[in-house]
Amino acid sequence: MPYQQQIPCPHCQSVILFDAKLFVSGMRFRCSNPDCNTSISISPTSLNQAKDVFENYESQKQTILQKSHSN
Amino acid sequence: MPGPALLSMAQQFSGLPMKSLIGGPLKAAAEANALMAHTQTEFLLNTCFQPPAQDGTRSPIMIDMIIERAIINADGTPQEKPAQTKMNLPLLTILPLNSLAVDDVSVDFEMEVKSSFSNEKENSSSTEVGAEAKFSASAGIGPFSVEISGSVKSTSKTASSDKSHYEKSNSAKYNVHVHAGQLPLPQGVTTIIDAYSQAIQPIQIEAEKS
Incomplete structure (x- = not known):
């Protein structure tokens, strides 16, 4: 699975x-430190907002790429 | 035999608008880059930041995150309910930001000028003269009878051909290839995101008792 992004673990750094894409769909991700046992996910209260922004961003990115290729 | 004048190569190329052919696509790419950068910036400001305050500053939109940590009891067994912590994170940090830009422009121009002249002449002549005689005679006594027959044949042939060939052609091919891709983020944007990420301060909302 191609993980393209990273954030520091709040517990062990x-x-x-x-x-x-998976993150905004509610999936939880674990810290890469095997001794940390920390995982993060987006709170259900913010999930819709994050998902909307992400989808808008991806849509706009595709539009820009298509426009540049058609020129 | 002097043929028609061949095409002048220099003359063929001197009229080409090379400045437009090469500069046009590059200018278009630069304009596309500026447009893409402006669009992306506007999008980020509108979706990842609060509307500007009176002093013009913008605050990032924060989303709630949940951090879970498994808790191991003293006897080594894991607790059923992990410790849950809530924290705020700027929305900006979870977007897969990459600068979109035209990263490759190639202009291929190929022009071919052909000019050729050929002359081919062929003369041939042949003469054939032939004679053919045939004689027969018969004579009779009594009433006189004389029969004479003969034939003569003569053939003469002359052939001449003159071929000339002149060809000229111009062909031109002009290809402009533009590719837009994702570039690494500018250092300034990376620094901002790093600063937000490093400033994560978890707030424990539920403490586990061990």
């Missing part, structure tokens, strides 16, 4: 790798 190791790296938590995550895939934004």
Whole structure:
């Protein structure tokens, strides 16, 4: 699974790798430190907002790419 | 035999608008880059930041995150309910930001000028003269009878051909290939995101008692 993004683990400062698309769909991601046992997920209260922004961003990105290729 | 004048190569190329052919696509790519950068910036400001305050500053939109940690009891067995912590994170940090830009422009221009002249001449002549005689005679006594026959044949052939060939052609091919891709984020944006990420301060909302 291609994890393209990372944030520091709030507990051990190791790296938590995550895939934004899966992240905004509610999936939980674990810290890369095997001794940490920390996982993060987006709170259900913010899930819709994050999902909307992510989808808008992806849509706009595709539109820009298509426009540039058609020119 | 002097043929028609061949095409002048220099003359063929001197009229080409090379400045437009090469500069046009590059200018279009630069304009596309500026447009994409402006669009992306506007999008980020509108979706990942609060509307500007009176002093013009913008605050990032924060989303709630849940951090879970498994808790191991003293006897080594895991607790059923992990410790849950809530924290706020800027929305900006979870977007897969990459600068979109035209990262490759190639202009291929190929022009071919052909000019050729050929002359081919062929003359041939042949003469054939033939004679053919045939004689027969018969004579009779009594009433006189004389029969004479003969034939003569003569053939003469002359052939001449003159071929000339002149060809000229111009062909031109002009390809412009533009590719837009994702570039690494500018250092400034990376620094902002890093600063937000490093400033994560978890707030424990539920403490586990061990």
